[in-house]
Amino acid sequence: MKDVANCPKCGQIFVKALRPICQHCYKEQEANYETVSKFMRRKQNRMASIREVHEKTDVPLEQIHQFVREGRLLVTHFPNLGYPCESCGAIIQDGRLCSSCTDNIKGGLEKLQKEKEFEQKKEEQDRNKRTENVTYHSLNDRFHKK
Known part of the structure; x- marks a missing residue:
């Protein structure tokens, strides 16, 4: 049986085949894309910001973001x-993150890696010290008369 789901936008039940949304919402989304696309194709609008596109076309910001994210x-x-x-x-x-956030994450991961390496070195040094300081005594020394 095909996957039946509720549309995340309108809640209507639909057969989930090619798209994650129902046919009605898909048509609405495509109409919004056409509106934005026509607006952006005009030479005077090519330098418009997201906010300007939203205000002039009445297309939700999230959908405009989605069109850019998808490469449309x-x-x-x-x-x-x-x-x-x-x-x-x-x-x-x-991408999904700005360069600043990416650098923060990489820095945090590098810090964790250095801390892990430091702990491993410390454990290895402790193990080496324990094996170096071991003293063995012979049982024969106790019974020796002086």
Whole structure:
């Protein structure tokens, strides 16, 4: 049996085949894309920001972000378009995180790796000290008469 699901946008039950939304919401989304696309194709609008596109077309910001994220609106043609970083909300044009958030994550991972290496070295040194300081005594020394 096919996957039956509720549309995440409108809640209507639909057969989930090619799209994650129902046919009605898909048609609405495509109409919104056409509206934005026509607006952006006009020469005077090519430098418009996301906010301006939203205000002039009445298309929700989230959908415009989605069109840019999916590559349907190319940032090479429309340099002022973008979508928010998933961590801090700064406007980006590719990926999921801005360079600042990416650097923070990489720095944190490097710090954790260095701490792990330090702990491993410390444990190894402790093990070496324990094996060096071991003293063995013979039982024969106790019974020796002086």
